[in-house]
Amino acid sequence: MSHQHRSEIESDSGLTEDQIEDFEAQFAAQQTIVNLCCIPSGLAFFFIAHAILAAISNWLVNSDGIAGYRVPYQSVILWFFPGFGALSLCFEITLQIWALFVGQRVVELYSDWDSRQPKKSRGGIVYYDARKVLRGFALLLVFPIGIFTSLALNMHTTFGDDGIHEFGYAFAKQTFHSYQDIRNITLVSGAFDKHGKFISRPAYVLDFADGHRWSQANWDDSAKGIQVSLAAILARKTQLPTVDVESIHDLQLPARK
Numbered sequence: 741m742s743h744q745h746r747s748e749i750e751s752d753s754g755l756t757e758d759q760i761e762d763f764e765a766q767f768a769a770q771q772t773i774v775n776l777c778c779i780p781s782g783l784a785f786f787f788i789a790h791a792i793l794a795a796i797s798n799w800l801v802n803s804d805g806i807a808g809y810r811v812p813y814q815s816v817i818l819w820f821f822p823g824f825g826a827l828s829l830c831f832e833i834t835l836q837i838w839a840l841f842v843g844q845r846v847v848e849l850y851s852d853w854d855s856r857q858p859k860k861s862r863g864g865i866v867y868y869d870a871r872k873v874l875r876g877f878a879l880l881l882v883f884p885i886g887i888f889t890s891l892a893l894n895m896h897t898t899f900g901d902d903g904i905h906e907f908g909y910a911f912a913k914q915t916f917h918s919y920q921d922i923r924n925i926t927l928v929s930g931a932f933d934k935h936g937k938f939i940s941r942p943a944y945v946l947d948f949a950d951g952h953r954w955s956q957a958n959w960d961d962s963a964k965g966i967q968v969s970l971a972a973i974l975a976r977k978t979q980l981p982t983v984d985v986e987s988i989h990d991l992q993l994p995a996r997k
Contacts, residue, residue, distance in 0.1 A: 777837075781831075782826035782827065786825075809970075811959045821889045824882045831874050919974075919978050922948055922974075924947040925978065925982045943955060944974070
């Protein structure tokens with residue numbers, strides 16, 4: 741470290757040069773432990789953040805004021821924010837927890853020391869402030885993902901007594917279709933991937949008189965119980981037969997009125 745830079749640290753921290761050197765010797769021995777502690781910190785954030793998002797989504801979905809059967813949106817969207825958040829915040833969480841035991845001043849010294857350590861890359865050895873990089877990653881990528889995810893928490897479809905209520909993205913006004921507007925009920929067996937391999941993924945598809953199509957595959961089609969419940973509701977509310985097809989590509993839109 742340059743004399744000027746060390747003087748700045750001494751001024752900010754109130755420590756002498758010898759004390760700073762002692763701390764840096766400790767940091768070199770503690771670096772591996774700190775990095776390993778990022779793993780449980782990231783995992784804790786990952787599962788806690790997901791649990792919170794799932795709880796909020798479940799509360800919103802069940803607060804639409806409509807008596808009926810609810811089909812939530814694809815639950816996979818609730819994993820993106822926790823995943824990217826865990827990657828970008830695990831180091832910061834670890835440092836903040838460590839600061840509870842050793843004080844914020846020591847953690848700031850460690851962060852400064854860590855920023856001056858050589859780090860391997862494909863181009864060789866580089867130097868950068870990992871804490872600042874991860875904070876920037878959290879601000880520029882994770883924060884927007886969190887905003888976009890929050891706007892999708894209310895997305896669901898409720899099969900009520902009077903018809904089908906769809907609640908879309910960004911808390912948009914719901915769309916409604918009567919059961920009498922259904923023209924075709926289709927049970928799609930699955931879909932083909934980009935390599936032409938068939939993937940079994942049963943899902944109901946409803947075609948309406950105005951050309952609108954509701955597909956269970958676009959919502960939460962992960963549970964077999966949803967298909968059983970939808971089958972019972974559609975049999976009770978309509979007199980239409982269910983047509984079985986192999987793929988969604990085998991369907992055609994119904995003719996409009």
